[in-house]
Each structure stands twice: as structure tokens, then as C-alpha cells.
């Protein structure tokens with residue numbers, strides 16, 4: 706029996722166009738929810754392209770895989786570079802803290 710993950714993987718291979726479309730849809734949904742993150746990502750992308758800033762390894766674990774500029778610092782000129790795993794971890798901690806403080 707195939708796992709959900711394996712199924713998704715083969716589906717991706719068989720339907721690259723559909724996959725890209727669905728990914729775009731996801732992205733649009735995400736960015737319409739967080740317009741400031743879109744602006745930030747665009748700015749960082751531009752600065753990277755111009756060579757003003759350079760992509761850095763993850764600030765927490767030093768990994769160079771799946772590292773993204775995050776909005777944590779709020780400054781596109783010195784974004785907080787985090788890998789996917791650490792980024793998720795940080796957001797999990799933030800969410801928990803908010804729950805404890807009763808913000809959410």
C-alpha cells in the first residue's frame with residue numbers, strides 16, 4: 706500500500722503542470738492573506754538579484770538547505786535566514802507563547 710506522501714510524489718511527477726498550477730494557487734492564497742510578506746519576499750528577491758545581500762545559511766542550525774529569508778527581522782536588507790525546519794519550529798514556539806499569554 707502506498708503512503709499519502711508517495712502518492713503525492715508520483716502525482717507530482719505525472720502532472721507537473723497541474724502541480725505548478727496548484728502550487729501557484731496556494732502561493733496566491735498565502736500572499737493574499739499576508740500581503741506584507743509578499744512585499745518583503747519581493748524586496749529580498751530584488752536585493753539578492755542586485756547582489757546587495759547574499760543568501761546566508763540558517764541562523765539557528767547552519768543548514769544551507771531550504772533556507773528562506775523570513776520577515777522576523779522586518780528589514781529586507783538584513784533578513785533573518787532560516788531553514789524550513791527552524792522556521793516552522795520558531796513559529797510553533799511563537800504560537801505556543803501567544804496561547805499562553807492569551808493573545809490568540
Ligand SMILES: [Zn+2]
Pocket residue numbers: 763764765766767768787788789790791792
Ligand atoms: Zn535551521
